[in-house]
Amino acid sequence: MENENNGKTVLVVDDSEVMREMIKDSLKDKGYIIAGEAKDGDEALVRYKEYEPTVVTMDVVMPSTHGIDAIKTIIEHDPKARIVVISGLHQKSLVMDALDAGARDYIIKPFEPDDLISAIERSITG
């Protein structure tokens, strides 16, 4: 697809296969390139180093390393990493933990595709 998002890549991190598919479909519809995906926080760091994506979407509740710790390790590796959290949890303390760890935005599952795209764009331009 020819649009302004060509060349922008996204790493999708979520332990749920069906949720990864939903996120990828929403992004591809807007011209983003899926750099890769990861099923947990440990794999997220490995894939981040491998793909160096423009943006990461990050689930919170995942096996082994959960999303907030994964944000910390990615930011430690690359302080300029753009990470958007996508979680069913929106309790204030957890949102603050994610933002304090370095996430640039936080959206709630279930999400509207437009909300995801807006958050991705904010993370890039903000």
Add this chain to the structure above:
Amino acid sequence: MNEEKSINYERIANLTDIQKDALREIGNIGAAHAATALSSMLKETIMIDVTSSHIIGIEDMQNELFGDPSDKVAGVFMQVTGSGTHNLLMLFPFENTLQLVDMFFKRPIGTSTELSSKDESAINEIGNVCACAYLNAMSDLLGITLFPTVPGLAVDMLGAVLQFPVLEIGRRVDYVIIIQTQFIRNADRFNGYFLFMPDDDVQKAIMDKFKINVK
């Protein structure tokens, strides 16, 4: 029955009507939020009808649910930490589980007769989103942080799915709040059960919220 369980049953019996009402009300609020999340996820208007809510000893769960331990069900289980430890189990009769995944993937209702691995991922995520909505509602109401573990899906006979809560959680938690709901979509109704097993700290937070003294 061991001494610990005798004490637990005594505690249930000692709950006052207003304490039981407070526990049920928390369950009802959480279930309503879960229905809203389900509507959003399925892109369908899903209404919810709480058909019953009651508090029973954890060992009586099976009798209070479908009745027949050989009934096939899908269960999404989470342990929740943050302020105390408690447990949440969402149960759907298997027939309703098939309807849910048909709705999720925009297939005509009745298409599915078994669950594929992708269907299982979908029902696990549906359970996850509903459970998170439930926990968010409780967190807002009680002013406590509730962080769930990764949800686990079991598709099996009711008796098998309930075995873990009864054997493991029953050591720490004495009663379960069962919220029986009907999700309503147009003329279709399907059953779902929220089983909420709060530990002492969460029970105290609930009672504090409703300004109920605990002896």
